[in-house]
Amino acid sequence: MLKKQTVSVVTFGCQMNEYDSSKIKGILKNHNFPIIEDYKKADVILINTCAVREKSEHKVFSLIGRLLLIKKKRNLVIGVGGCSAEVSKDYLLKHFPALDIIFTPENYPKIAQFVENALKGQRSIHEIIEDNEEVVVESMFEECGASACISIMKGCDNNCAYCIVPQARGAEISRRPETIFKEIELALKSGVKEIILLGQNVNSYQFKDITFPQLLDEVAKIDGIKRLRFVTSHPKDVSDELIHVIKQNRNICRNIHLPVQSGSDATLKRMNRGYTYGHYREIISKFKAAIPEITFSTDMIVGFPQETEEDFEKTFQAVKDINFEGIYLFKYSVRQGTDAEKMDDDVTPKEKQRRFDLILNYQREMVLKKNKSLEGKIVNVLVTDFSKKDKHKLCGRTENSKAVNFNSNGEVNINDVVDVRILAGFPNSLEGEIVKNN
Ligand code: SAH
Numbered sequence: 001m002l003k004k005q006t007v008s009v010v011t012f013g014c015q016m017n018e019y020d021s022s023k024i025k026g027i028l029k030n031h032n033f034p035i036i037e038d039y040k041k042a043d044v045i046l047i048n049t050c051a052v053r054e055k056s057e058h059k060v061f062s063l064i065g066r067l068l069l070i071k072k073k074r075n076l077v078i079g080v081g082g083c084s085a086e087v088s089k090d091y092l093l094k095h096f097p098a099l100d101i102i103f104t105p106e107n108y109p110k111i112a113q114f115v116e117n118a119l120k121g122q123r124s125i126h127e128i129i130e131d132n133e134e135v136v137v138e139s140m141f142e143e144c145g146a147s148a149c150i151s152i153m154k155g156c157d158n159n160c161a162y163c164i165v166p167q168a169r170g171a172e173i174s175r176r177p178e179t180i181f182k183e184i185e186l187a188l189k190s191g192v193k194e195i196i197l198l199g200q201n202v203n204s205y206q207f208k209d210i211t212f213p214q215l216l217d218e219v220a221k222i223d224g225i226k227r228l229r230f231v232t233s234h235p236k237d238v239s240d241e242l243i244h245v246i247k248q249n250r251n252i253c254r255n256i257h258l259p260v261q262s263g264s265d266a267t268l269k270r271m272n273r274g275y276t277y278g279h280y281r282e283i284i285s286k287f288k289a290a291i292p293e294i295t296f297s298t299d300m301i302v303g304f305p306q307e308t309e310e311d312f313e314k315t316f317q318a319v320k321d322i323n324f325e326g327i328y329l330f331k332y333s334v335r336q337g338t339d340a341e342k343m344d345d346d347v348t349p350k351e352k353q354r355r356f357d358l359i360l361n362y363q364r365e366m367v368l369k370k371n372k373s374l375e376g377k378i379v380n381v382l383v384t385d386f387s388k389k390d391k392h393k394l395c396g397r398t399e400n401s402k403a404v405n406f407n408s409n410g411e412v413n414i415n416d417v418v419d420v421r422i423l424a425g426f427p428n429s430l431e432g433e434i435v436k437n438n
């Protein structure tokens with residue numbers, strides 16, 4: 001029987017957190033808690049947090065502050081999990097003593113117990129990190145829609161100088177292939193058409209003698225997967241075999257997310273990224289030689305400690321040179337306990353902003369040009385939802401993740417994969433009309 005108290009999970013950060021939140025919701029559903037979207041109406045609010053930049057944590061802390069004010073007026077249980085719960089636990093305990101639960105991804109199998117305890121007025125603050133890697137939650141993909149994120153590994157063994165993730169997520173552990181296959185099966189059963197394999201350094205996956213290209217090849221052959229993606233790849237672990245597997249399997253999306261971070265070898269070295277820009281460029285060329293239609297997206301940081309104008313120019317040149325489909329651009333933000341914290345954060349905020357704007361404006365123009373060049377062309381779209389602006393229209397994503405809004409012919413359903421003729425290209429989306437049902 002359903003319980004009276006409702007739970008809402010608010011998710012910040014990357015797809016790894018999306019995956020964890022699906023699991024948390026699945027577990028709570030199994031314990032008969034009704035899960036609701038609107039957290040303002042919930043009796044229990046769990047916040048899955050991100051600590052990757054200062055701004056990410058500010059967002060989290062300000063939400064907690066607002067919710068604690070509401071908690072003074074009505075019965076409300078507030079729990080905080082995810083990366084800030086790990087790296088900023090002491091800060092949370094000190095500044096927000098009224099929090100009921102602090103949990104990490106490792107404790108999520110106990111989340112229902114923590115919530116039950118909190119509803120009885122008992123606090124739960126995580127202590128031990130347990131390895132609960134093999135927990136499979138049958139119902140976790142029920143609300144996924146067209147695409148599901150599936151974690152194939154946790155943690156990260158790299159030590160990029162700026163990055164807090166290894167502190168938040170621990171050492172790299174690859175999950176058993178059987179568990180991954182089981183979760184994919186559950187996702188497909190729930191109607192999912194697109195599988196996104198997740199890992200902080202996804203292409204360094206290794207379980208016994210099974211490597212990432214081998215796993216990817218096996219997953220691609222599973223019946224029912226219309227689209228297969230994987231994030232995030234590290235340039236140092238891209239092999240010829242990986243390129244070959246992508247070429248051989250047409251359901252693997254022809255858009256690779258490959259963070260370059262910087263175009264300057266001096267900066268890459270200080271970032272401890274383990275490759276030069278020349279090496280990165282070589283990987284791109286190999287991909288293009290094997291799969292001419294392939295496109296790339298990337299992550300970039302501007303204003304890393306001691307980044308000179310010359311270093312920045314090299315990064316800007318890389319943007320022009322590679323012609324990325326999408327760039328996740330960040331201003332460097334110092335994180336406690338990282339190697340870069342010891343470096344002199346000498347690029348002024350104003351200069352960071354200037355460098356950021358230069359790349360952003362350039363990239364916006366390029367994306368608009370690309371989107372306009374698609375006018376009249378037919379693209380393949382995975383239908384994900386009704387259009388936000390016009391409920392009579394549907395929306396979806398192209399293989400390289402561009403948003404498309406289009407008129408339906410009445411025969412198309414959410415989760416279908418269809419061909420759409422592009423009528424107009426805009427800065428952030430495409431407009432089209434249905435051609436045929438696949
Ligand atoms: N494991 C992934 C994602 C890491 S976090 C990877 O290796 O790419 C996502 C992105 O955030 C990073 O790629 C980086 O560009 C950015 N980032 C991480 N730490 C940062 C920091 N301290 N300041 C600014 N950007 C940061």
Ligand code: SF4
Pocket residue numbers: 156157158159160163164165166200201234
């Ligand atoms: Fe952070 Fe580097 Fe690991 Fe990515 S690969 S999570 S940037 S340490």
Ligand code: F3S
Pocket residue numbers: 012013014015016017049050051052082083164165168169
């Ligand atoms: Fe943020 Fe943690 Fe992901 S720090 S980016 S939620 S791994």
